[in-house]
Amino acid sequence: DAGITQSPRHKVTETGTPVTLRCHQTENHRYMYWYRQDPGHGLRLIHYSYGVKDTDKGEVSDGYSVSRSKTEDFLLTLESATSSQTSVYFCAIREPGQGTEAFFGQGTRLTVV
Amino acid sequence: DAKTTQPPSMDCAEGRAANLPCNHSTISGNEYVYWYRQIHSQGPQYIIHGLKNNETNEMASLIITEDRKSSTLILPHATLRDTAVYYCIVRVAAGNQFYFGTGTSLTVIP
Numbered sequence: 001d002a003g004i005t006q007s008p009r010h011k012v013t014e015t016g017t018p019v020t021l022r023c024h025q026t027e028n029h030r031y032m033y034w035y036r037q038d039p040g041h042g043l044r045l046i047h048y049s050y051g052v053k054d055t056d057k058g059e060v061s062d063g064y065s066v067s068r069s070k071t072e073d074f075l076l077t078l079e080s081a082t083s084s085q086t087s088v089y090f091c092a093i094r095e096p097g098q099g100t101e102a103f104f105g106q107g108t109r110l111t112v113v
Numbered sequence: 114d115a116k117t118t119q120p121p122s123m124d125c126a127e128g129r130a131a132n133l134p135c136n137h138s139t140i141s142g143n144e145y146v147y148w149y150r151q152i153h154s155q156g157p158q159y160i161i162h163g164l165k166n167n168e169t170n171e172m173a174s175l176i177i178t179e180d181r182k183s184s185t186l187i188l189p190h191a192t193l194r195d196t197a198v199y200y201c202i203v204r205v206a207a208g209n210q211f212y213f214g215t216g217t218s219l220t221v222i223p
Contacts, residue, residue, distance in 0.1 A: 033211070042200065043157065043213040058210065090156055092211070099145055099164065102211055104156035 003027045004105040006091050012111045019078040021108050023091030025071075032074040033092040033102065034058075034066060036085075043090060049074055050096075081112045116140070117201045122218040125195075131188040133217050135201030138182045145204050146177060147211065148186045150197040157200065157213075160186065191221045 003026035013019050023032060031050050035043040035058075045058030047066040055066050063085060067075045078085055088109050094102040118136040125131040137146060145164050149157040161168055161175045163184070168175045174187040188195055200216040 035213070040215065042215040045210055045212065048210060059212070088154060092157075098143065099162060101147065101159045101162060103159065104149075106156050107154065109154075 004091060004093055004103060006089075006105040006108045008108060009106070010109045012113060013081050015082060015112055016080050019081050019110065019112075021076045021089055021091075021110070023074045023076070023093075023105060025074075025093045027093060027103075028071060029093040029095050029103075030071070031094040031096065031102075032068065033094070034064075034074065034076045035090045035092065036060065036087040037090060037107075038087050046076065046089075078110075081110075083112050086110060086112045116203045116212060117214050119199075119201050119214060119217045121215065122220070124220050124222055125188075125191045127193060127221050127223050128190055131186075131191040131195065131219060131221070133186040133188075133199050133201075133219065134183065135185070136183045137201070137203050140181050140203050142181075146175070146181075146184050147202040147204060148173070148175065149200045149202065149213075150195075151200070151216070152194075152197040160199075191219075193221050193223065195219065196221045 005024045007022045033048040034046040037043045044060045049055045049068040065077045088107045090107050091105040092102045147162040148160040151157045163175045177184045198216040198218050
């Protein structure tokens with residue numbers, strides 16, 4: 001799995017509670033990404049990071065925040081979880097460059113009840 | 114805001130070549146075409162990518178038209194384990210982002 005670990009792998013939480021998902025890499029790749037996947041939508045980009053403390057929004061960033069204080073860790077936080085954030089979340093890493101591929105983690109299944 | 118168009122589903126007989134098409138008519142000159150696949154609910158798996166020339170690796174071949182407005186992923190001898198959703202992606206060079214569409218669900222039939 002290209003040295004990517006997502007934690008937790010499964011989580012059930014209640015509406016209104018904060019949740020943090022962690023992506024840890026051992027590849028020292030500069031770029032990291034968070035996606036969510038819902039039926040009928042494929043994967044949609046939430047936030048991405050192009051270096052330590054450098055992050056930017058993707059296409060579905062509302063309700064999410066991210067932090068990257070170290071190269072190896074990219075955290076995704078739901079400040080106040082809602083049922084619409086029930087989804088499978090994938091982290092990806094990539095080296096800079098025009099023709100470099102991204103490698104994906106195995107996903108975190110989050111259920112907000 | 115997907116920049117690619119793929120058929121939603123395809124079938125292929127086991128042992129035959131699977132040819133998966135993708136349209137990317139708005140592709141820019143420096144944007145690569147990437148192919149990934151996703152089996153069940155696993156993380157997407159990288160297959161191949163290319164810019165202008167046709168590419169081949171141990172998994173597949175990628176044929177890109179001369180005008181770069183479309184491409185075809187070829188799995189030369191499909192097996193049941195190739196049943197998956199296949200995504201064609203054009204990387205947005207400026208933002209270094211990968212935008213996924215809904216992909217093609219390929220079913221390999223025994």
